[in-house]
Amino acid sequence: MTASVFDIFTVGIGPSSSHTVGPMIAAHRFAHRLAQQGWLSRVRQLRVELYGSLGATGRGHGTDKAVLLGLEGQQPDSLDPETVATRLAAIRKSGQLLLLARQPVARETQAPWLHFRRDTLPRHPNGMRFHAFDGAGDAVVADYYAVGGGVVASDDELTLRPAAGATAPPFPFRSGAELVQRCRDAGLSIAQLIYENEQAWRPAAEVVDGVQRIRIVMAETIARGCRIDGELPGPLRVRRRAAALHRKLMSRSEESPRDPLSALDWVNLYAMAVTEENAAGGRVVAAPSNGAAGVVPAVLQYYLKFVPGSSEEGSFNFLLTAAAIGLIYKASTPMSGAELGCQGEVGVACSMAAGALAAVLGGTVGQVEHAAQIGMEHNLGMTCDPMGGLVQNPCIERNAMGAIKAINAARMALCGERQQVVSLDKVIRTMMQTGADMKTKYKEASRGDLTVNVVEC
Template sequence: MPARAPPRTVHAPSTPAPRRPPMPVAASPSDAFVSVFDLFKIGIGPSSSHTVGPMIAARQFARRLQAAPGRAAPGWSAVHGVRAELFGSLSATGLGHGTDRAVLLGLAGYEPDTVDPEAIAPAIAAIRATQQLALLGQHPIRFVEKDHLLMRRKSLPLHPNGMRFAALGADGEELLAAEFYSVGGGFVIDAAGTRVLNETAEGTAPAGDAPVSTAAPPYPFGSGAELLAQCAASGLSIAGLMAANEAARRSPEAVRRQLLAIWQTMAGCVARGCSATGHLPGRMQLRRRAAELKSSLSSHPEAALRDPLSMLDWVNLYAMAVNEENAAGGRVVTAPTNGAAGVIPAVLHYYRNFIPGATEQGIVDFLLTAGAIGILYKKNASLSGAEVGCQGEVGVACSMAAGALAAVLGGTPAQVENAAEIGMEHNLGMTCDPVGGLVQIPCIERNAMGAIKAINAARLALRGDGRHEVSLDQVIRTMVQTGADMKSRYKETSRGGLAVNVIEC
């Protein structure tokens, strides 16, 4: 009997209202609420951990210096300088990843989600030319990069991506100091392990439809098994469950609006990447390839008719377009990181452009499902190449995209979990060894490979009935252990792998 074909029908949309009451789930230490919008954040390239996170940390440090009622701060008038120290992986690959520029921008008050990518180069050039930096755009200090931005090879205790900022008085004495860690995907924690949010001047969380409540989600989950159990008990899809959890903090309309804004930003990034030509920044002067590929694919439609696999070329194109934009410092969405930002947009474009009956609701459900899977990695593993290698970046993105695609193609929660598991299982052990410390080789093509692998993982899962030998929780655990066993030279330090075997021109 022929095998059952993968469903081609459009899935049922996420159900906003629960059909059955939430199942109580034992609280675990990893139960802190993580939102889909923590995973999909609008930022700039080339790296969420090395660009977005340090920019947030630097800006938050500058905010702490402002005198305010009840706040132990020196106040602007006492601050004559700031010293920033970058440790571990931030020091090893920070220059290639733009960490130096991110720190300057953050101190000057720029935010990753709102800074105009076109304004970055002139802002940095002005600071370097004048050796003056206006903290938060308000308080000018002398800032000489060779004295005030220091690279330290050793690591701080909590994570390989450590930073230390110190405010300096008139005689160079330290007035206030703080350590931060950029732990992957744009997440920042302080020395106490507390999450540091990108507070705006108004003291609110991210711009737009900010959360209006801190209510606990109705369907908490800390593992894949708990997620499946919540789906089974409530009768909800994974997307429906995530929609209900998000609606505990924002209105359902705001959740949808923000998800569609994320999608529009991803689509804009693909479009820009498909038209930009020239070379990427950095010593390698890598040629941008997406525009050429787009032109070749568009101008030979008859070749596509003859080639049943031509769809793969388009998926490759979408992913490479995003990651070339990212490498160029353009506007991207962390998904869940910048280095892996191309996988999910590529698979979403595949869904929208190649799946008959694709809908806007499908895009919303895709992002919600991908978010649920990403939360499992955020809570139980890592999204940081500096901590677990590229399995934590492109591997996680592949897993998220595989599960999400399976969901919008009609998969059951068990098939979605299976697809996500396959997506990671075959990325286990993947190292992070960026050539020249740049997020270019192997990162750009790796996203194309991750997207294709995600599509295949979804198809494999949809050919089955959800039963499988390796659970998503087991593969996540394996990924953590594999990352711990990996030598640091393969964890975003550019001291091993391709980084030492490919000669930079």
């Protein structure tokens, strides 16, 4: 297992790691491929086909805009979300996009340039096919797949999944059992073990800086989400609630006697602030996906605000432990709603946050594994059905529920080191089997439960 913390936590823009971040990266890669093949100045026409779940819910997720920006050379981790509207308006007005910011290509051609298709490429539910044509009718064609968490694979890479680095880490693991055993053998906590592994690929200072950046972006997203009122983009006209809740909680803490459950309101606030920012196309950290981006920051913020003795060192350990649990899932399965339902996004995030919180509350390695197991066990079977293809309903509240569940899972695990009936590895296997049995309409297709019933009502 050679994936890194920075494969689990990736900085990008909302609303979706598979439907926004992934397509932007794929489009950027395709544009670079054209440049490498000496094709940039030859391109007269572009066609992009979005398949499966991308075809079904891509419009609501802003996939079309992400593809345009990616073709222009933008990357999700460096793009300034504030500039997006201006750039898209300029493309609309001129009818041209600038391939890699320099080669003008007519966006509109005789046929629509972007096709949202309901069929699926054979190899993955989130497929994209890019075509570039020159004046003589020759073409460059490439397929890419958004495999979850903002990771993109070409045809070759889908077979040979990309690795974080060529060097083997000192403590490789692919399962919860292996991780626990390696920690016990080496006398290390999970965070210490991950820190050692990361140093196989980058200097210690870079690891610290990278984790610190993740921490800062998470905090900034919460702060921004707590400030902004108004409606989220899209036809559902969903009102943002985090800013109003923040004002209410601030006034309550000044005037009212202490409510013993007020911490829950704050956790809800943190999770909703992040997921509203995500839905609005703002900057978020995928953890492990954009749709589930609110859970880990909400539980981390809970730790910092409500746990006596919390510290920045604790937040560092929290993020490394959460990443370790995410890496166990990543070693077994892509973490996306299109493949597993929401158990593969909010369920995984809940599991990561539960284990991380148990660790910084002083849990043993076994208790951390147990917390992560509880966090997933009670999300098994959770479907993905974003209304209108927008990452808003049920996603925003679902993140808040995932964060609360994670805190409870950590507390349950810390009640004692009991003989576990179900291990983390067994619950992950169950999640994968459940995902495989789940009907396609419950896997990010916007054709199932809430979408259908809310319209009927």
